[in-house]
Amino acid sequence: MKKHKGKRKDDKYKGLGKINSLRKIHNCQECGISDKKKKLFIHHIKPKSRGGANTKENLVKVCGECHKRLDYWALQMYYNYLKEDEEQKHKRKNIGSP
Numbered sequence: 780m781k782k783h784k785g786k787r788k789d790d791k792y793k794g795l796g797k798i799n800s801l802r803k804i805h806n807c808q809e810c811g812i813s814d815k816k817k818k819l820f821i822h823h824i825k826p827k828s829r830g831g832a833n834t835k836e837n838l839v840k841v842c843g844e845c846h847k848r849l850d851y852w853a854l855q856m857y858y859n860y861l862k863e864d865e866e867q868k869h870k871r872k873n874i875g876s877p
Contacts, residue, residue: 801840809845817842822849829857
């Protein structure tokens with residue numbers, strides 16, 4: 780039996796459990812464009828790196844343009860969160876100073 784070199788067709792669903800409903804979605808869930816016109820990607824609403832799960836509630840299928848926009852938005856939200864957190868730490872640190 781030959782070993783596969785590279786990605787297999789179903790690799791994008793690997794580790795997603797039994798979320799077969801994603802396979803049935805053929806339009807971007809943001810803009811509605813068909814997968815016949817553009818390739819669709821699976822996007823985690825809450826990133827896995829921040830504790831997001833592979834559940835149908837946390838996943839959407841989007842086109843490349845919407846995926847970039849959603850990733851950019853999530854990145855901006857994360858930077859704003861870090862900035863606010865640093866400001867809060869700075870305020871707490873300076874409360875005791877004259």
